[in-house]
Amino acid sequence: MTQETRVTAAMIVIGDEILSGRTKDVNIGAVADFCTDLGIDLTEVRVVSDEMDAIVEAVNALRQRYTYVFTSGGIGPTHDDITADAIATAFGVALPINAQARDMLEARWKQTGTEVNEARLRMARIPEGADLIVNSVSAAPGFRIGNVHVMAGVPVIMRAMLEALAPTLKGGKKVKSVTVKAAVGEGTVGGPLAALQEQYPAVKMGSYPQMGHGKVMTELVLRSSDEALLAEAAEKVRAMVAAAHEKAGVAPPDSE
Amino acid sequence: MTQETRVTAAMIVIGDEILSGRTKDVNIGAVADFCTDLGIDLTEVRVVSDEMDAIVEAVNALRQRYTYVFTSGGIGPTHDDITADAIATAFGVALPINAQARDMLEARWKQTGTEVNEARLRMARIPEGADLIVNSVSAAPGFRIGNVHVMAGVPVIMRAMLEALAPTLKGGKKVKSVTVKAAVGEGTVGGPLAALQEQYPAVKMGSYPQMGHGKVMTELVLRSSDEALLAEAAEKVRAMVAAAHEKAGVAPPDSE
Structure with missing residues (x-):
């Protein structure tokens, strides 16, 4: 992937x-799935508190560094919703x-018979x-x-x-992925996988232990925007995993 | 809460x-729940990629700023597990x-008949x-x-x-919380809540719309390490919400 086609993003929650743990972020x-679908490389996420300085610092640090910044939270009608203030600052x-x-907002409030007041009008700032x-x-818009x-x-x-703004974003070259399942532990495939990673630097190889299946399982995930190279590297990884299965005397997992 | 009793933390995922969205963080x-239980104020979270520079930058920025830093991820046996390298750097x-x-590690591997190899020994670095x-x-330790x-x-x-390291951490003064449920929207309670927040600066008041219940619901959450002040502020918020219910002609929610 050349520098020109790389589109990056950061998110601020x-x-x-x-x-505090009261709400579990989803x-x-x-945003990660959204970016991956569009070929945008989500590179960093920060979670910050409802404090002016914390938000301003994160926004200014990240908007310089990445193609896009996405924020979530803090645009409601109450006093602790200070995201718009922080972005303006x-x-x-x-x-x-x-x-x-x-x-x-007023059109929606008329429909629902909701009173217009100062708190609600905060959302129009x-x-x-x-x-x-x-x-x-x-009806409350983002911006x-x-x-x-x-x-x-x-x-x-x-x-x-996200759906509304998708058409306004430029995507990067899409990254494809191939997953190879192994019925051996990460430690078994770690050495040969590192050697293959060195051989294919343009294919990013990750290894993820799968716990709680009652047996040892590892998923190897290969990612690249170069499909031909990805297929070639995946073939090598599959052969490496097959050899590891044979050496360990275990059956390969049911499917890939 | 005085400066002396405030214990802060940051997390790096x-x-x-x-x-990429492949794994959804939990x-x-x-860590947020863990910190809240111990009276530690989790103040910032960053999610960074498996890149040396990104990890080193986040670790060095955050360890200066907060009492504790917690990291998760990247300590397995494969080439993309570079957290130990980054922390050492x-x-x-x-x-x-x-x-x-x-x-x-070797004691565990002996039990399970697992081969000792270079990849697995990465986890002992x-x-x-x-x-x-x-x-x-x-058996693989953190550090x-x-x-x-x-x-x-x-x-x-x-x-x-987390359980293993809990006894080694000093907690701050515990923050208690009170939740008051309102059967009106955030926009209705936003104004009076802001006024109460100004009256009680040592009680942090948050407002959270509850969607998907088929009716309008807002939870107001008050937090403070000063229990007496918290109780006093909660009484005022309950009275404010009761007045809002009466004005709107709606029944209060079943329970708080």
């Missing part, structure tokens, strides 16, 4: 409830009520120069400013926002 | 498989085979000056060097290592 996995722009966002990320689940995409923390809303 | 939640120390770790973190699930605690990525092993 914002929320005390994740750091958005990292969703990070970019040095104002945070006015956005007319389009206000219209979207959008940094100057940002585009809205609409979502079909709640994009520069390369930073600000989304809700509620998983179903965050996923709707 | 190491592994390409988390960033260790962040486990971050601390500027050698990474020799540790005799105690080797003995523990421990940075100079580190103490082992033993675990009952696998502690300075304030950095290096653990396995396999969740059941990581949790066993």
Whole structure:
């Protein structure tokens, strides 16, 4: 993969409830899958608290370094929802009520008979120069400013926002993967796998022990954007694993 | 909570498989719960790839800043398990085979008839000056060097290592929490909650919309290490929520 085709991303999960353990994050996995599908290389994730300095520091560190930044959390109507404030601070722009966002919210509130108040109007504050990320689940929009995409923390809303912004992102060259299952331990295949990794530096090889199956199992995962090279390397890994099975006198796992 | 009693922590999750979405992390939640139980304030989490520079940078940034650092992942026997190498580099120390770790591993391998080879012996390489973190699930130890605690990525092993190191950690003043359930939306309680937050700065108030219950529900979570103050603030929040229920003409949720 050349430098030109590599598209990178970082994610920032914002929320005390994740750091206290009260809420278990599922958005990292969703963004990871989303990026992999688009050929975007998610390179780093940070989870930070609902503190202005922590959010600003993470946003400014990561938006310089990666093609895209995705954030989740902190865009609701309560005082601890300070993501929009922090993003405006990070970019040095104002945070006015956005007319389009206000219209979207008020239209929804009219349908549901919800009172318009100051807390709810917090959700219409959008940094100057940002585009809205609409979502079909709640009427409250996320937004994009520069390369930073600000989304809700509620998983179903965050996923709707990802769908909405997908067409606006450029993908990289897609990385394909091949999984080879071995009925021996990581320690058995570790040496020969390292030798194959050296032989195929453009194919990234990972090894993952599978626990809780009542028998020893290891999954070897090969990734590359070069399909021909990936197939060649996978053939070598399969042969190496077959030899390891034979040496250990064990049957290969049922399927790959 | 005074500065003296505040004990902080950061976590580093190491592994390409988390960033690609292939594996969904559950260790962040486990470490978050663990810290909360001990009165340790988990303040930041980073997920980084299996790259030397990325791991070293995260370790050196976070170990300066927090009382403790916990890492998960990358201590297995294969070439992509480079956490021990990265920690040794971050601390500027050698990474020799540790005799105690080797003995523990060899004893287990003898029991299971597992061959000793170079790949498996990678797991006995421990940075100079580190103490082992033993675990009952696998024989491969984690280790502690300075304030950095290096653990396995396999969740059941990581949790066993957390149990092993718990007695070695100093806890902070325990933070208690009270949850108040409201049958109105976040936007309805947002304004009065912000006013109460200003009145009780030592009680951290968070607001979490509950989706998928078929009706509007919000949980307000109050946290403080000062129990009397927490009880006082909770009483005020309950009264505020009761008034909101009455104004909206809705019944309070079944239980708190």
